[in-house]
Amino acid sequence: MPMPTEERVSQLVAELVERRGFDLEGVSISAAGTAHAKVKVTVDSDEAAPLDVVAKLSSEISETLDEAGDFGETPYLLEVTTPGIDRPLTELRHWRRAQGRKVKVTLRTGVTSPQEKGKPRFEARVGAATEEQVALVLGGKRNPHRVTVPLADIEFAVVQVEFSPPGAAELELAGGVAPGRPQPGAEAVDTGASPDDDDDDEADEVTEEAVSDSPTEGIVE
DSSP states (O other): OOOOOHHHHHHHHHHHHHHTTOEEEEEEEEESSSSOEEEEEEEEOSSOOOHHHHHHHHHHHHHHHHHHTTTTTOOEEEEEEOOOTTOBOOSHHHHHHTTTSEEEEEEOTTOOOOSTTOOSEEEEEEEEEOSSEEEEEESTTTSOEEEEEEGGGEEEEEEOOOSSOOOHHHHHHHTSOOTTSOOTTHHHHHHOOOTTOTTGGGTTOOEEEEOOSOTTSOOOO
């Protein structure tokens, strides 16, 4: 029996995810070997997701997938997770949740850069965002100043891991950190991370893997 598509799984779990107060950021299905597959459901919310809430959501999604029966007798491992810090900012909600965080921005070709040397790639701290534009604080701790950039001018942006708190003036210009989100620089304190760590991009991620007696899940190698 063929496995369901990612679109099909998204349709099955979307209501559960929304009911728990999360946004469904994506579903991926990959073969974890010849005998079983891995189903990864990525969710996010305005506030940091408690592990127990993610665990409850994981159980509910597991039950829903089993009841639907789309996987048939094919065993799979269900993983419900929040985005890692390396998730690109592609939606307005991503920008709003990243307020106060440092990001690396890549502008579209031909766009005039607000950066002092006119570079199309630069780091900035995220300020308030609207449907059309986002405020960015340039200059770091030494010379913080705020500019406004149309979202349509940004080709790619991703949050950066920080190992020290931002300057007070820099953070004030950004409007502070989004409510419920970790303070910049908290990664190193919370995880014991250092600049040499290999898994820095997972600092903000919360993951729950569903394991049960169901014949269609809980396979871990």
